[in-house]
Amino acid sequence: MLVSTPPDGPEPNNAPDASPVRTRLASLDRIVIPVLTALLALIATYLGAAVANSGAAANQREQITENRAITDRERRTETYITLLNSATEYAYAVSETFECIARENQSNELLEPLSSNCNATVNSVITARSDFQEARNFVYIYGSREADDSAAQLAGTLPAAVGQFDESAFRPVDFDMFTSQYRAFQLIACREVQTDPGRSCG
Numbered sequence: 001m002l003v004s005t006p007p008d009g010p011e012p013n014n015a016p017d018a019s020p021v022r023t024r025l026a027s028l029d030r031i032v033i034p035v036l037t038a039l040l041a042l043i044a045t046y047l048g049a050a051v052a053n054s055g056a057a058a059n060q061r062e063q064i065t066e067n068r069a070i071t072d073r074e075r076r077t078e079t080y081i082t083l084l085n086s087a088t089e090y091a092y093a094v095s096e097t098f099e100c101i102a103r104e105n106q107s108n109e110l111l112e113p114l115s116s117n118c119n120a121t122v123n124s125v126i127t128a129r130s131d132f133q134e135a136r137n138f139v140y141i142y143g144s145r146e147a148d149d150s151a152a153q154l155a156g157t158l159p160a161a162v163g164q165f166d167e168s169a170f171r172p173v174d175f176d177m178f179t180s181q182y183r184a185f186q187l188i189a190c191r192e193v194q195t196d197p198g199r200s201c202g
Helices: 020-107 116-142 145-155 175-193
Strands: none
Touching: 020 116, 020 145, 020 175, 116 145, 145 175
16 A cells, blocks of 8 residues: 655745734834933933032032122121221220310319310211211121120210210210220120131130
């Protein structure tokens, strides 16, 4: 009995064609992956720029704060020095006026304390008290509370500088008290505006 054998040659390929879904996914991969890569690169660039901008903004804020501190310290320095100088001028103007009064009283016992013979020194007092009160106002505005309190104590050793000039309230300066309060204010001013860490204000 003869058995029929198939002719030589390759086995027929009975595997099904590639799935349409696979084909579609492969096509999508070729499109989506480059898009995602570009998007990720864009996000990374944006985040990097955001971080850089945040750092720059922080540095700018720090610089503004530092500049403001320098400006405040310079303003306080000028304000405190002006107060000390004006207090000295006021104290010496008052002292010179009373010296004038004493000289005039030696020759005329009936002379009024602030007669025309002492007008020059009296005018100096009026100018000096106005300058001192202006300096006192600036300490109140720009100075610390401690400095303002100390300035008030210093003002208390001088004839009142607020309001109209009142001859009845005009009095000599106690230079011991004045010097004590002057040095107290100096100490506070030094502590607040001193920039040399190696220098002591005490």
